[in-house]
Amino acid sequence: MGKIVVLDDLSINQIAAGEVIERPANVVKELVENSVDAGADKITIEVKKGGKTFIKITDNGKGIEKEDMPLSLERHATSKIKSVEDLENTYTMGFRGEALASIASISNFTMISRTENEELGVKIVAEGGDIVFAEEVPANVGTTIIVENIFFNTPVRYKFLKNDGTEFRYIKEWIEKFAMSHLDVSVKLINDTKTVFTSNGRGNIYDMVYLLYGKDVKENIIKVDYEQEDIKITGVIGTSLIARDTRKDQIVFLNKRNIKNSVLTASSDQAFKGGGTGIGKHGFFILNLDMPASFYDINVHPTKMEVRFKDENKVFKVFYNAIKNAMLTKEFLGNTEVEEKKQAYVEKEYNFMTNHFIKPTSIVPSNKIDTGKSIIEREEKRKVDYKYIGILFRTYIVIEVNGEIYLIDQHAAHERLLYEQIRENYKNNLQNNTQMTLLSEVINLTHKEYEFVKENIELFKKAGFDLEDFGDNSIKINGIPDIEYREKTTARNLFMDTLDEMLTNERSQGKDIEERFIATVACKAAVKANMDLTKQEVDKLIDNLLVLKNPYTCPHGRPTTIKFDKEKFSLEDI
Ligand SMILES: Nc1ncnc2c1ncn2[C@@H]1O[C@H](COP(=O)(O)OP(=O)(O)O)[C@@H](O)[C@H]1O
Ligand SMILES: [Mg+2]
Structure with missing residues (x-):
């Protein structure tokens, strides 16, 4: 006798369930997605024991026609597509017609549904996929599905479930993501009679x-x-x-x-x-x-x-x-940017980025390098009338704009400015945008430092350092990037500080090295906290910030400015 047999329907459905339904959270997902496909905007999910003993989904969707009720439990029964050609245009969550058949085959399954055309709803009960009960019952328009004792007839699968708390966490995480993407659906999640999540469905x-x-x-x-x-x-x-x-x-x-x-x-x-x-x-x-x-x-x-x-x-x-x-749409010192200018800037940044910062891979187009205009477009300066108040803690520049107070972090702000300047050098490949130092200096390095500089000499050069390999672990510095230093930084200090930082934070090397290098040079060249700035220096810094498209944070992500509304200064609360 041959060994090949055709599997019966129950086995087929249970095997399919193994693919789609691994745990209670998958049941919740399939049922909630069905509710959305049915047009529901109010869905309640109630579970017990992490969904192992009880899952109940109630929706206010369009319901299921009487004669479709038993059919919906059949494998490959779907109302959502008629043939494979429809798939390209399918926006519904489900379309395989597998979920209900799979879920019913491994649980005690109850479904009550009514469409608005019917006076009464229909209730069907299935055990391990067999319908054991079907009757008309009073019901609201919509569908309620109760799934009890999941995997009762497939004990091996049941054994793979985690404890109730963990299974519930999977459900809750899925529901939260669902709610985020369906702001117009009001979702309620109840765990062992306690409501743990409700969204209002107001689309905000x-x-x-x-x-x-x-x-x-x-x-x-x-x-x-x-x-x-x-x-x-x-x-x-x-x-x-x-x-x-x-x-x-x-x-x-x-x-x-x-x-x-x-x-x-x-x-x-x-x-x-x-x-x-x-x-x-x-x-x-x-x-x-x-x-x-x-x-x-x-x-x-x-x-x-x-x-x-x-x-x-x-x-x-x-x-x-x-x-x-x-x-880049955030407000800066009380001022927001014009839309088209910003768009052009983003476009340019994108071209720069795809040419410089991403190693060529399949996903990046290789356009011609845009060497045309600089990032820092001085003619597009924002207009801000500010009143200079002073400097707090030798760190924060305080100004008043339109009745609001701004604190500008002098280091973060200067760092952002220098970052843009160095990046501009880098972008336009201005190797010669270098300030010659009066006396070239030969610096002795450790072997590790020397190797790093030799390996990355291009980085240094493109950022504006003029370096020569002097042999025997030493490097000669002829010049440093031509950017707006506050005072004469010695070439040696800037070079060594940058090198130090690059070596201490070596772990993120590789794909981000240029970005990190530019940010490091900017940081090391920027004014520090606790340096006294004159009013003229403050004006110049603010002026320069106002021409930047991205003045919001330093390259490490620290905000350059903090705003205080007038209300924050109200003395009434004190
Ligand atoms: N909550 C519901 N409201 C209305 N109809 C439903 C609901 N759940 C399931 N159905 C009907 O049952 C059919 C089968 O559901 P399912 O097995 O999940 O397959 P699919 O979603 O892939 O079509 C659906 O196509 C739909 O017609
Ligand atoms: Mg479905």
Whole structure:
């Protein structure tokens, strides 16, 4: 007798369930997505024991027709596509017609649903996939599904579940992400009779950020609303003040589906560079990309969050532009920038960045280097009338603008300015933009230092150092970058401080070395705290800051200015 048998329906469904349904959180995901596909804007999720014994989803969607109720539990039963050709234009969350069949095959399953055309709803109960009960019942329009005793008939799977608390955490994390991407859906999550999460469904991203991250984060986000080449990007990014040590809070949705994608990660890293985060830190963002389904392939596997964009360069660029633009729309000393100028600047930055800071890889277009204009465009100066008050703690310049007080961190501000100047040298490859020192100086280095300088001599030169290999572990300095030093920094000090810093923080070397090098030179050349500046020097610093497109933070992400509203000075509270 042959050994090949055709599997029965229950086995097929249980095997399919193994792919899609690994744990209670997957059940919640499939059911909530079905609710959204049915047009619901109010969804309640109630679970017990981390979802192991009880999951109940109630929605106010359009409901299921009476005769479709039993059919919806059949494998490959879907109302969402008619054939494979429809897939390119599918925006619904589900389309495989697998979820309900899979879930019903491994649980005790109850479904109650009513459409607005019916007086009564229908309730069906299934055990391990077999319908054991079907009857008309009074019900609200919408659908309620109860999934009990998940994996009761597949004990091996049950054994793989973690403890109740962990399983609940998976559910809660998924629900929170869902709520972020569905601001117009009001979601309520109940755990063992306690409500643990409620979103209001009013469509306000600030409410959502406040709910999930609290006040500090809410006060440090910038709204993103950007559209280019049929890609629309909305959501928020964080300022450098809430940059993170990990990528946990870099959340992306593609047509509201949570995804991970390395092109987007690389793009955002570039956009945040130069002060959007500290060096080695990661920008905060919650962003949704809206684009035609024909722009990407998704769903290699039903539970995976991976996608492949068909035109990676385009997506890289639009995502970069969206973040960079938002970063530069912040108000600075009471003044905001004109839109088109900013756009042109971002465009230029992008070209520079793709030519200099990213090693050629498949995702980066190799345009011609833009050597045309400089980044620092003095004619585009912002106009700000400020009143100089003084300097606090020999560190913060205090000015008044339009009835508001600004503290300018003198070191951070100067550092930003020098960073832009050195970067401009670098960008335009102005190797000769060097200030010759009066006397060239030969410096003896340790072997390690010497090797580093030799290996990276191009970095030094492009930033404006004029160096010669003098042999025998020594280097001759003929000149240093021609930037706006406050006073004669000795060439030796600038060179050694920069070298020191580069060697102590060697770990992030590699792809970020140019960026880090420029920031380091700027930092070492900038005025320090506790240096007394004259009124003229302050005026010049502010003047120079006002011509920068990005005056907001130093290259390490520290803000250059802090604003105090008048109300903060109110004496009434005291
Ligand atoms: N909450 C719901 N509201 C209305 N219809 C639903 C709901 N859940 C499921 N359905 C119906 O059941 C069908 C099967 O659902 P499912 O197995 O998840 O497959 P898919 O979502 O891939 O179509 C859906 O196509 C839909 O017609
Ligand atoms: Mg579905």
